[in-house]
Amino acid sequence: MDKPFAITLDPGSSLANHTGSWRTRKPVYLDRLPPCNAGCPAGENIQGWLFHAESGDYEKAWRVLTLDNPFPAIMGRVCYHPCESACNRGQLDSPVGINSVERFLGDEAIRRGWQFDQPSASSGKKILVVGAGPSGLSAAYHLARLGHGVEIHDAGPLSGGMMRFGIPKYRLPRDVLDAEVARILELGVTLKLNTKVANIEASMRAGNFDAAFLAVGAHIGKRTFIPAGDAAHIVDAISVLRSMEGEDQPMLGRKVVVYGGGNTAIDAARTARRLGATEAIIVYRRTREKMPAHDFEVEEALQEGIMIKWLSTIKHADAHNLTLEKMKLDDKGFPQPTGEFETMEADSLVLALGQDVDLSLLDGVSGLEIKDGVVQVGSNMMTGHAGIFAGGDMVPSERTVTVGVGHGKKAARHIDAWLRGTAYEPATKHEPATFNMLNPWYYSDAPKTLRPMLDAIRRQTSFDEVQGGLDETNALFEARRCLSCGNCFECDNCYGVCPDNAVIKLGPGKRFMFNYDYCKGCGICVSECPCGAIKMVPEEI
Amino acid sequence: MPFQPIKFYQTGTFTVGNRLLNPEQRSVQSHRDRSNAINSGHRACQGCGEALGARYALDAAMEASNSQLIAANATGCLEVFTTPYPETSWQLPWMHSLFGNAAAVATGIAAALKVKGRNEVRVVAQGGDGGTTDIGFGCLSGMFERNDDVLYICYDNEAYMNTGVQRSSATPPAARTATTMPVGAHPGNPFGQGKFVPAIAMAHEIPYVATATVADLRDLEAKVKRAMEFRGARYIHILVPCPLGWGTASDDTILIARLAHETGLFPVFEAEHGVQVSALTIRKQRPVEEYLKPQKRYAHLFGAKPKPDVIARIQQRADRNIRKYGLLQKEVA
Numbered sequence: 001m002d003k004p005f006a007i008t009l010d011p012g013s014s015l016a017n018h019t020g021s022w023r024t025r026k027p028v029y030l031d032r033l034p035p036c037n038a039g040c041p042a043g044e045n046i047q048g049w050l051f052h053a054e055s056g057d058y059e060k061a062w063r064v065l066t067l068d069n070p071f072p073a074i075m076g077r078v079c080y081h082p083c084e085s086a087c088n089r090g091q092l093d094s095p096v097g098i099n100s101v102e103r104f105l106g107d108e109a110i111r112r113g114w115q116f117d118q119p120s121a122s123s124g125k126k127i128l129v130v131g132a133g134p135s136g137l138s139a140a141y142h143l144a145r146l147g148h149g150v151e152i153h154d155a156g157p158l159s160g161g162m163m164r165f166g167i168p169k170y171r172l173p174r175d176v177l178d179a180e181v182a183r184i185l186e187l188g189v190t191l192k193l194n195t196k197v198a199n200i201e202a203s204m205r206a207g208n209f210d211a212a213f214l215a216v217g218a219h220i221g222k223r224t225f226i227p228a229g230d231a232a233h234i235v236d237a238i239s240v241l242r243s244m245e246g247e248d249q250p251m252l253g254r255k256v257v258v259y260g261g262g263n264t265a266i267d268a269a270r271t272a273r274r275l276g277a278t279e280a281i282i283v284y285r286r287t288r289e290k291m292p293a294h295d296f297e298v299e300e301a302l303q304e305g306i307m308i309k310w311l312s313t314i315k316h317a318d319a320h321n322l323t324l325e326k327m328k329l330d331d332k333g334f335p336q337p338t339g340e341f342e343t344m345e346a347d348s349l350v351l352a353l354g355q356d357v358d359l360s361l362l363d364g365v366s367g368l369e370i371k372d373g374v375v376q377v378g379s380n381m382m383t384g385h386a387g388i389f390a391g392g393d394m395v396p397s398e399r400t401v402t403v404g405v406g407h408g409k410k411a412a413r414h415i416d417a418w419l420r421g422t423a424y425e426p427a428t429k430h431e432p433a434t435f436n437m438l439n440p441w442y443y444s445d446a447p448k449t450l451r452p453m454l455d456a457i458r459r460q461t462s463f464d465e466v467q468g469g470l471d472e473t474n475a476l477f478e479a480r481r482c483l484s485c486g487n488c489f490e491c492d493n494c495y496g497v498c499p500d501n502a503v504i505k506l507g508p509g510k511r512f513m514f515n516y517d518y519c520k521g522c523g524i525c526v527s528e529c530p531c532g533a534i535k536m537v538p539e540e541i
Numbered sequence: 542m543p544f545q546p547i548k549f550y551q552t553g554t555f556t557v558g559n560r561l562l563n564p565e566q567r568s569v570q571s572h573r574d575r576s577n578a579i580n581s582g583h584r585a586c587q588g589c590g591e592a593l594g595a596r597y598a599l600d601a602a603m604e605a606s607n608s609q610l611i612a613a614n615a616t617g618c619l620e621v622f623t624t625p626y627p628e629t630s631w632q633l634p635w636m637h638s639l640f641g642n643a644a645a646v647a648t649g650i651a652a653a654l655k656v657k658g659r660n661e662v663r664v665v666a667q668g669g670d671g672g673t674t675d676i677g678f679g680c681l682s683g684m685f686e687r688n689d690d691v692l693y694i695c696y697d698n699e700a701y702m703n704t705g706v707q708r709s710s711a712t713p714p715a716a717r718t719a720t721t722m723p724v725g726a727h728p729g730n731p732f733g734q735g736k737f738v739p740a741i742a743m744a745h746e747i748p749y750v751a752t753a754t755v756a757d758l759r760d761l762e763a764k765v766k767r768a769m770e771f772r773g774a775r776y777i778h779i780l781v782p783c784p785l786g787w788g789t790a791s792d793d794t795i796l797i798a799r800l801a802h803e804t805g806l807f808p809v810f811e812a813e814h815g816v817q818v819s820a821l822t823i824r825k826q827r828p829v830e831e832y833l834k835p836q837k838r839y840a841h842l843f844g845a846k847p848k849p850d851v852i853a854r855i856q857q858r859a860d861r862n863i864r865k866y867g868l869l870q871k872e873v874a
Contacts (some may be wrong), residue, residue, distance in 0.1 A: 011627055491556035491560075492571040496557030501579075522792055526792060
């Protein structure tokens with residue numbers, strides 16, 4: 001033995017000592033469901049597409065986004081972004097401007113002419129989609145990408161449904177709408193306009209369709225009985241908005257009163273203002289807190305000089321004035337009449353009291369269940385009649401563009417499975433990524449980027465788009481505000497903070513793995529993971 | 542619209558690495574080929590702050606010296622948990638002699654290298670707070686005073702943890718240790734004792750003195766890199782929480798270090814030639830209770846008989862540090 005004095009063993013490495021045996025619990029990587037994704041009615045993978053936008057790969061971001069929703073430029077203008085209301089960053093400073101980044105991606109796609117990938121194989125099946133609104137177009141898009149033949153029939157002269165005939169131009173410019181619809185038609189979808197489906201079963205037989213998706217929307221303005229003199233000018237909001245798309249603009253006069261408290265009431269009042277009304281007044285029977293319209297739309301309307309008369313109902317209408325009754329809220333928050341009346345000058349009265357669905361195309365179809373004026377569907381979006389699916393405003397739901405788009409996607413997946421004789425099983429949802437799972441210390445302070453707004457005076461006189469978009473620099477900034485809740489974004493924190501070098505970095509895009517031979521189970525990686533993508537689980541013995 | 546500068550990266554700005562950064566802008570710890578100066582299999586407790594701090598500092602020093610680095614080590618936890626005979630975790634030439642002489646051993650290594658003309662080989666000495674502020678203090682002061690070409694790194698966990706948590710001159714007031722039990726009129730370590738060695742090092746007017754914590758890796762790495770740019774005596778004092786001795790959860794090590802900085806109790810700054818040149822400012826100031834409460838060594842300040850007067854005195858120390866070292870960002874007028 002040739003060793004120095006008092007040395008009997010060769011030098012060894014501590015790697016021989018597997019400290020992993022100390023562990024009673026171990027860290028594991030996982031993906032959690034970010035609140036934005038959980039809150040999106042169209043089921044977008046928002047955190048997923050922001051991840052690509054953060055690195056400036058806008059096309060990849062757009063491609064991931066459009067796997068779920070073919071309308072980013074439209075969404076970026078008209079979606080009420082429940083994702084932002086749910087955003088964890090809202091608890092830190094302000095929510096990530098998901099909607100503005102989505103719009104940027106959508107506009108960028110139009111500018112650069114990005115197209116969808118064509119389906120690889122054709123299924124040989126044919127599906128009839130009734131209605132070229134958001135829900136119908138979304139279903140057509142998803143069905144086409146799944147390889148099915150799709151024909152859309154729409155009664156109207158132009159595509160878009162409520163996106164064209166309900167949403168005013170100042171919120172959704174028509175060139176944006178046209179561009180995103182055209183891109184769906186590029187997939188080989190046939191669109192037949194001015195083609196009203198009078199009887200769905202007859203149309204399906206005539207065209208040899210294997211299945212149908214109905215999304216005819218809710219286009220009939222609800223009426224309420226208001227005693228009126230002969231000369232009173234009463235119209236409904238939805239026809240006012242629809243006629244804005246035609247040659248003849250509606251004549252509403254200088255003093256316009258809109259009756260109702262939803263988003264349509266706001267749209268009608270703002271449209272009237274732009275048509276030259278000196279006074280556009282919304283009459284609503286309850287208070288601002290109870291108003292169904294979105295608060296930011298109310299705010300924008302007030303900025304444009306729209307006036308709102310709270311706690312009032314209209315009792316009588318004459319040629320140039322209305323009789324209003326004051327209301328007060330009872331203990332339960334319902335408006336009750338007070339018996340106090342007042343009069344208000346008005347050249348016309350616009351009713352915005354909600355919309356009904358024209359269900360005549362379903363006459364004689366067996367197995368259907370119709371309740372409260374809408375068609376009942378199962379969790380697979382199929383009506384009581386096999387092969388006929390429905391979605392959008394004609395089924396029970398919150399009536400927004402995004403919900404309609406979500407219905408279209410969901411229905412398309414179920415139709416696809418139904419045509420194959422199987423059932424569509426959605427992937428199980430990950431557990432939610434809540435704010436307390438994050439370590440926000442690691443994120444620098446970054447206030448939300450505000451979108452430019454058109455000057456108030458131009459908003460009162462023109463139909464120019466009110467809200468501007470972001471440019472590349474601030475869209476990138478906004479995307480990078482994302483906290484990546486619950487999903488690893490390869491920040492190297494776990495790799496860095498492990499006192500035992502027990503995290504193996506696998507390289508770009510491959511994330512990390514634990515070396516359980518040495519992991520002592522201290523849990524620092526879990527505490528210091530900024531986005532909550534690691535959890536501790538008990539060790540099995 | 543307010544001006545919003547685009548930073549290099551936004552998501553996870555203070556994280557170890559970031560896929561959005563150029564590789565050369567990323568931290569040493571984010572590199573797959575970092576030297577891992579202390580290898581896996583060492584016997585430090587779960588969540589050891591010292592094992593982490595030593596790897597952070599030495600990996601950065603290895604990078605700065607092109608891996609031409611020799612370490613001298615004082616007796617202490619770091620020495621014991623890395624080198625149980627015959628195993629070693631060290632991935633660099635490493636020498637242990639006695640508890641109190643690490644600075645002198647390093648001086649000798651530096652002198653030998655100078656004689657051999659090996660200027661490219663750099664020397665670090667390292668020890669815990671006991672080996673640095675108490676037992677090795679004479680040797681350390683001598684090394685400073687002679688301006689020997691050594692970077693001395695003190696991993697401060699505020700007591701003799703290796704031998705069973707006895708008080709050192711770096712133990713903070715009111716803390717419980719095995720030798721300062723929470724009994725009597727003034728429980729825990731007394732106020733008005735102990736020393737802050739970074740200030741003493743500055744008094745030697747050596748080229749570089751800095752403090753850091755394991756909570757801010759980028760700051761720590763920048764300081765080691767800066768220290769390696771100097772020749773002569775340099776001193777870095779790193780706060781490394783000890784789950785065993787402080788009575789904290791093993792996964793709270795970095796959180797506790799962060800709170801030590803954000804309360805102002807541990808000032809993070811750097812000084813050149815005896816003059817402070819920068820301070821790591823506190824992003825969001827925290828009351829000292831947030832730092833004290835999770836630590837069992839301060840449990841006697843809370844609970845059934847809380848001692849708000851003692852907590853107030855600790856808060857005063859934090860406030861004095863904030864004033865003295867300028868730890869709060871100046872309000873922009």
